[in-house]
Every structure is written in structure tokens, then in C-alpha cells.
Amino acid sequence: MIERRADFCEYLLFEHLYAASAVTHGVFTRRGGFSGPPFNGLNCSVSVGDTREAVLRNYDVIVREIGLPLVSARIAHGNNIAVIERATPEEPLDALRARLRATIVDAMITAERGLGLFWAFGDCAPLLFYDPRHQVVALAHGGWRGAAGAIGPRTLQTMRDRFGTRVEETLVGVGPAIRTCCYEITDEVRARFADATPIARDTVIIEERPMLNARDDGKPHLYLDVTYSNVRQLLAAGVTPDHLEVIDDCTGCVGLNRFYSHRMEPEVDGRFGVVIGLREE
């Protein structure tokens, strides 16, 4: 992992993706930016109470660092996947963006140069993919629903079906998410994994233990590791360990001063930005 500081932002880079000259990417922290209290930083969501002006300025900071315009489909909290491409080579970016506002998915894939696939995260795992042979990138949103729907393996499958991607050649970065130390789940969530496809069911990490904090009632509770449930799925799907990099700081505790957490900091509820794209030639 590489740490970068720039004007009005700070971001992390996966070493294998950084070494790939065709790719530009970044996992932006909450530091820098133009959002006022309670966000005080580089909040990347307009739907959490921040001003639109501040968030747009924050996007500009990211665009300047990444060097590509940002495009986003709407997040579904499910496991649908979209291949992002212009309808024609001349389609204006604004027309593509308008189409994407009606596209509701949990993974975006593109083989087009010049598009920064972008989403804002706050506890769900950002999954970044790069197929160097076919020049394809993807960004997936691995929250508990995404993990229960095997969004990582399904993204790889779609890359293979559409572009011929070989999983064992694909570089994957898993960004920060919430982990068992902080993420209590319900029995219903556990049941969703029990009923999931084998790859999601057999790799999920759920811990049963007392709460271990001031609210402890002496009873066992359930905790989910969002980061490593996604990681184990990706390995089970055939991603080579050498090609997998993980930022394992839990967003709810050790990573909280660096990222945002919907779960552990609901009074702030900011979102940090993650981007991956193929540079223009």
C-alpha cells in the first residue's frame, strides 16, 4: 500500500495497481476536502446531509488527482452488474452519466479508456479489479448484501463472459471495510449467508461472542467481517494470492480517523471516495 498526500486530499494506492501504467486509481481518505462539520473533510456523498457545493468541490479534488472524469451508476445493495460504455464513441459524458443514473447495480465494469469508475463508501468493501491482458477495470461494492450475493466472484465471472478475463491474471485490491470488532449483525443476516450460494456461504466470517463493550449484556452476539468475507470469496473464486492486496483497517475503529463509518459514526455518516479507471492513451 502506498500513501499519497496532495493538495486538499490524501489517498491510498494498491502497489500492484500503481505499478500498472494503464491504470489510475485511489482510495481517498476523509482528510482534506471542503466539507464542513460534521464531515470535516473529503466527504463524497451528496445524500448524507452535506452541501452539494462542498461535495462537488471534493469531487474536483479527486478528478485532479486521478486525471479522469468520474462516472457512477446508482448503488443497489444487491448483486447486479453493469458494463459501462458509451453508446457510441461520440456519446457525451453527460449523456452517459444520465443513463447511469437509471442503472442500479453493485459492480461497474469498463474497458473504455478515460472513465473513472467512482463510488463513495462508508463500511462496505470497495473491490477494485484490473485485467491487464484485456485492459478491463471494475469497481464493486461489497457490503453484507453484496458479499451474500458473491459480488466479487460474480464481477470476475461477468468480466470473463464479456471480455475473456482470466481470474488468475486479474489484479484485485480490497479497500477498507467494517470488521468483526465493530459490525454486529442480526440472525436474519446470518441466515442470508446460510442460504447463499456455496462460495458466499462457505467463506463468510461470522463471529459469535459477547459484545465486549459498555453495552455488554453477557449474551452472545453475531459479528461479520466484511473485509475478509469478500477476500475469502475472491480467493475461492481463483484470484491468486500474489494478485490480491487488502487494506485491512476496520473502518469502525482503527480506520475511523482515516475513513468514514456509517455504522460506528452515524452522527457524521460521511462517505470516502474510491476510483479506478483506464488512462487515456
Ligand SMILES: [Zn+2]
Ligand atoms: Zn473495528
